[in-house]
Amino acid sequence: MRERRVFFYVQHLLGIGHLARASRIAKALVERDFDVTMVTGGLPLPGFPGEGVKTIALPAVAAGDKGFSGLSDAAGNPLTSAFREHRKDLLIDAFRRAEPDIVIIEAFPFGRRQMRFELLPLLEAIAAMEKRPLVATSLRDILQERTKPGRAEExxxxxxxxxxxxxxxxxxxxxxxxxxxxxxxxxxDKVVYTGLVAPPPPAAPLETFDIVVSAGGGAVGKELIGSALEAARLLPEALRWCLVTGPNLPEADFDALAASAPASVNLFRFRQDFASLLAGARLSVSQAGYNTVCDILRAGCGSLLIPFTAGGETEQSTRAERLERLGLASVLPEEGITPPELARRIETMLALPRPDIPPLDLDGAMKTAVILGDRLQRGGSVRPSRSA
Structure with a gap:
């Protein structure tokens, strides 16, 4: 019997969260003997999607600004009609070559509307097949709330x-x-909850820090990292800090931050052992993105969350507020990030006991693989076309 094939589309535009979550799911699928082809559409990121996953990289597309109001290519230029048409053709050709049993499309149609130019043709190509693959959308638990009329109905x-x-x-x-x-x-009738896609329990840390400050992908985290550097000067020198800027922080910004870092602060672009660093930390200071929060919940450390709200984003604020109500985090609004206030809140958090282990399902990656395998066993991969 041939391997069960998965065709997994993911488009990250600003941070790395979408790609990181999809990569965890892809890894779990590979571990359950699925043959996984991941089609990525964002700027390349070392280490993603990971070993054992076949990767097809479309010409890169990124967000034009923090508010996701436009798209640009890898050089920062607006997308042309020819660029869009070329990407669409590459995507559909990759799908046909993969001959998958399952197609997973990350976020769409609940998000990533900017990619309709290639995803709608892909869906129509699937619909026209005599025997179609199982088609799933892969969503985080809290969605960006929409205000434009007709979007939810569509x-x-x-x-x-x-x-x-x-x-x-x-x-x-x-x-x-x-x-x-x-x-x-x-x-x-189509909704299935998988649990949160958290990493596996982390290994013991090779080095420990009192405070781990992280900025996700780094595209919008410069202010947080800069404020943390200044806050470190206001707190006891004995505290050990680890600041992870994210791989997308511009090189000049990273160099400027590194040049001004006090001796107690260790500055990194990226740490493969991020999850284990959190397990050894007294406090995590971060934005409230899905993947970072999953890392924090798995590690069980204290957490000060600063939700990203640019461009009317609501998802991180909603997540952070829920965690605060459960006693699993404290929340500081973005506009409150000044070094003195950040130092005060960190000092307060360090005085608190370590939070209780959260009673939440954190095994979403493996459960996703199990759900898809069970659906295929029930014959979900062989469906007549709508015209049949």
């Missing part, structure tokens, strides 16, 4: 027409999809 229409599964990577005891997507009940 999403429901696309899910009903093209998708078999809506994989919600969360614990329904923490967040349910209908809380941030009001029309979820219209597609509830």
């Amino acid at each position: 999403t429901v229409e696309l899910v009903k027409a093209h998708f078999d599964l809506v994989l919600v990577h969360g614990d329904p005891a923490f967040a349910r999809i209908e809380e941030t997507f009001p029309l979820a009940r219209e597609i509830e």
Whole structure:
């Protein structure tokens, strides 16, 4: 019997969260003997998607600004019609060559509307097949809340027409999809909760720090890292700091931060052992992105969260506030990041006991693989086309 094939589309635009979560899921699929081809559409990131995953890199697309208001190519130029058409053709050709049993599309149609120019043709190509693969969308547990009329209705229409599964990577005891997507009940027969896609329990840290400050991918974390450097000067010199800027912080900004770092601060672009560093830390200071929060919950360290809110983003604030209500984190709004206030909040957090282990399902990567395997066993990969 041939290997079960998965075709996994993921487009990261600003940070690395979408690609990191998808990579964890892809790794779990490989471990359960799936043949996984991941199609990536963002700027390349070393280490992702990881060993054992076949990778097809489309010509890169990134967010034009923090508010996701436009798209640019790798050189920062606006996308042309010819560029879009070329990417669309490459994507559909890659799909046909892969001959998958399962297609996973990360975020769309709940997010990544900017990529409709290639995803709608892909879905139509799948719909025209005599025997179609199982089609799933892969979602984080808390969605960006939409205000434009008709967007939610359009999403429901696309899910009903093209998708078999809506994989919600969360614990329904923490967040349910209908809380941030009001029309979820219209597609509830397709919704499956997988648990949070956290890393496996971390290994013992090779080195320990009192405070680990991280800025996700780094594209929007310069202010947080800079404030943390100054806050370190206001707190006892005996405290050991680890600052992880993220790989997307511009080189000139990283060099300027490194030149001004006090002796108690260790500055890094990226740490492969980030999860184990958190396990050995007294406190994590970070934004409230999905993957960072999963790392923190798995590590069980104290957490000060500074949600990203540029461009009207609501997802991180919603997540941070829920964690604060559960006693698993403290929240500092972005506009409150001044070195004195950050130092005061860190000092307060360091005086608190380590939080209790959260009673949340953190095994979402492996459970996603199990769910997809079970659905295939029930014959989910051989479906007649809509015209049959």
